Amino acid sequence: MALRGPLSRILRSKLGKCSQQTRAESVAVLGAPFCRGQKRGGVEQGPKVIRDAGLVERLSSLDYSVHDFGDLNFPPVEKDEPYMGVKFPRTVGAANKMLSGAVSRAVGAGHRLVLLGGDHSLAIGSVSGHARQCPDLCLIWVDAHADINTPMCSPSGNLHGQPVAFMLKELQDKMPSIPGFSWMKPFLSSRDLVYVGLRDVDPGEHLILKNLGIQYFTMRDIDRLGIQRVMEVALDHLLGRYPSLVETVRKPCGVFLEFENSINLVLSALTFNFSWRNVCCTVS
Numbered sequence: 001m002a003l004r005g006p007l008s009r010i011l012r013s014k015l016g017k018c019s020q021q022t023r024a025e026s027v028a029v030l031g032a033p034f035c036r037g038q039k040r041g042g043v044e045q046g047p048k049v050i051r052d053a054g055l056v057e058r059l060s061s062l063d064y065s066v067h068d069f070g071d072l073n074f075p076p077v078e079k080d081e082p083y084m085g086v087k088f089p090r091t092v093g094a095a096n097k098m099l100s101g102a103v104s105r106a107v108g109a110g111h112r113l114v115l116l117g118g119d120h121s122l123a124i125g126s127v128s129g130h131a132r133q134c135p136d137l138c139l140i141w142v143d144a145h146a147d148i149n150t151p152m153c154s155p156s157g158n159l160h161g162q163p164v165a166f167m168l169k170e171l172q173d174k175m176p177s178i179p180g181f182s183w184m185k186p187f188l189s190s191r192d193l194v195y196v197g198l199r200d201v202d203p204g205e206h207l208i209l210k211n212l213g214i215q216y217f218t219m220r221d222i223d224r225l226g227i228q229r230v231m232e233v234a235l236d237h238l239l240g241r242y243p244s245l246v247e248t249v250r251k252p253c254g255v256f257l258e259f260e261n262s263i264n265l266v267l268s269a270l271t272f273n274f275s276w277r278n279v280c281c282t283v284s
């Protein structure tokens with residue numbers, strides 16, 4: 001995403017001062033070869049495929065030092081029966097617990113994290129790991145899917161369609177105790193979440209978006225307004241919520257970008273977001 005026009009001006013004027021002081025020097029790359037959040041095999045190959053495609057080299061060609069921490073090793077969980085229709089709850093819960101710890105350590109050590117998945121259930125661990133270091137984090141979720149189904153309204157029972165429901169404080173009275181997730185505490189307010197690129201939203205998800213008044217932009221909005229304008233409005237929404245981000249860097253705030261498969265998007269996101277603190281990209 002080339003930074004030109006109004007978006008560039010917003011960032012330069014509002015964040016220019018911050019960016020000088022907060023620019024990260026170091027990018028951590030972490031692989032999470034995991035596929036149990038949905039039914040198909042193959043996505044666990046993601047970290048290898050993305051590395052083979054040259055992500056680390058291309059990141060290194062930017063002005064930052066890259067530390068590849070390799071892949072996490074997720075031990076198999078015995079006897080993981082579905083619970084209330086949710087599939088592989090203990091496996092997904094344990095993997096995300098491990099991931100959350102690893103992400104938190106990397107971010108706490110001062111790295112900017114690029115997580116390579118794996119399926120989208122990994123967002124539970126990756127975003128919560130950031131939240132442990134940056135409690136007032138806000139989230140821009142760039143995806144065709146809202147992934148905000150609760151176990152009750154999920155049409156598939158797959159946890160890759162549910163990660164945001166685990167994060168949101170406002171949904172906790174709708175969330176049953178799922179085995180494997182006792183470690184997970186909600187940390188995100190719905191007003192600190194913006195969706196970009198939605199095009200496949202389930203009926204239950206639609207109701208949640210409406211009831212909680214979550215800001216979202218569909219693919220149709222992007223076609224109509226252009227991605228530049230959409231990102232301006234998304235950032236304005238979040239910046240409006242975080243005047244302290246504009247005024248000072250004392251109060252840390254992060255924007256987390258969730259991208260569909262694209263090395264270029266990761267590179268753009270990093271370039272685009274290095275003026276922000278505690279930014280993470282997950283590629284799933």
Ligand SMILES: NC(=[NH2+])NCCC[C@H](N)C(=O)O
Pocket residue numbers: 120143145147149154155156157158160161162200202
């Ligand atoms: N990030 C994704 N690929 N999500 C797919 C979710 C599909 C569907 N909404 C479900 O809950 O099962």
